[in-house]
Amino acid sequence: MSDRDARHDQARGLSQMLIRAAEQTKADFAETVAPFGLPVHLARAVLMLTTPVPMHELADRLACDRSYITNLADRLEERGLVTRVPGADRRVKLLELTDSGLAVRSQIADAVAERSMVLLRLTNEERQALARLLEKLVVTQRD
Amino acid sequence: MSDRDARHDQARGLSQMLIRAAEQTKADFAETVAPFGLPVHLARAVLMLTTPVPMHELADRLACDRSYITNLADRLEERGLVTRVPGADRRVKLLELTDSGLAVRSQIADAVAERSMVLLRLTNEERQALARLLEKLVVTQRD
């Protein structure tokens, strides 16, 4: 009982730190992109659009429903950051960054590179060690 | 530009792994407690109630609004896991586990100890290394 409790406490402590670190990472990202008037999910999508992407594929990459991509696309279009362009298969629409979107993407990428906690607080060796540990922890899945 | 992009990519890769590891940790916890019919937030609250806790204090510990604690308490009471007991200060109500709640708490603690990924996938040294790295990453705040 007290042995199990000790194991539980250890697991909880580490898990909480992990979750807290991740939440802080998300909060940092949110703060970093806030000056651009972008909620986190729009900013993530913008960063993914290095090249035009079919909406259903974006749904796969973001692990969400297609209907939610419609929602994101609407909001990104309202801000003038993307346009829907027709694909070869006429059912498909691709999201493509506008010039304004490209500019924003570049600025966001810069800001993230400058402000990322994993870059600011860890040395190169520490980042490698962290990556190795996290890999052991995470179930392998598609990229 | 390509230097910044490289830094951005490195930051993004590590950040994504961190977030993915945390999400997996949450998902594992959710799966672990699902057999008890408990959503994550109720299970977390149950684990915190090692001793009766004033509702406002639980709000502090969970970093959420008092009104949400009312919500949690209602749902925990519906399931017969806690009761509201009056405090010395007559404005205060404490949440206290029922016998059933105590039993569930013990079972959950066991299940978490058995199934935690940070315990199953990492050696003791690795856990210590991970804890050290996460500490560097996380802004110090109250416990």
Added chain:
DNA sequence: TATTGTTATACTCTATAACTATA
């Protein structure tokens, strides 16, 4: 028949504001 994107709708999580009982 299956797939893409859209629409309408609904659900979960969580907060804000106003309220009451008490301090």
Added chain:
DNA sequence: TATAGTTATAGAGTATAACAATA
């Protein structure tokens, strides 16, 4: 006047189901 808990309500985020166009 300030604090604890409650209530009503609202917003964000996201999913489900039904649908039209296309394959």
